[in-house]
Amino acid sequence: MVVTDDIGMHTLAEEFNIGIWHGYELLNKLRSAKLVDGSLIRKIYAALEVNGDLPKAWREAKHSTFFKIFGHKKNL
Numbered sequence: 001m002v003v004t005d006d007i008g009m010h011t012l013a014e015e016f017n018i019g020i021w022h023g024y025e026l027l028n029k030l031r032s033a034k035l036v037d038g039s040l041i042r043k044i045y046a047a048l049e050v051n052g053d054l055p056k057a058w059r060e061a062k063h064s065t066f067f068k069i070f071g072h073k074k075n076l
Contacts, residue, residue, distance in 0.1 A: 001018070001019040001020070001021065002018055002019070002020045002021075003020070003021045003022075003023055003025070003026045004020065004022075004023070005022050005023050005055045005057060005058070022055070022057045022058070022061070023055075023058070024057060024058045024061040024065060024066075025061075025065075027041060027044065028061075028065050028066070031066075038068075038069040041066060041069055042069060042070075045058070045062060045066075045070075
């Protein structure tokens with residue numbers, strides 16, 4: 001298993017039949033195991049946003065995978 005948000009690495013891992021997760025998927029597993037909480041997840045998202053490093057998959061997961069923390073996406 002490999003955890004990366006680099007889409008090129010996702011493609012390479014598929015070539016070798018290696019399981020792969022996006023980083024938010026690992027974060028969700030850590031949350032499920034109660035190793036991280038909503039507060040830390042909010043801080044991680046804030047840091048990624050401030051650094052301009054929030055991948056598309058993470059933006060989508062923010063209001064789906066982590067909807068209990070961030071709420072559902074509001075349609076504007």
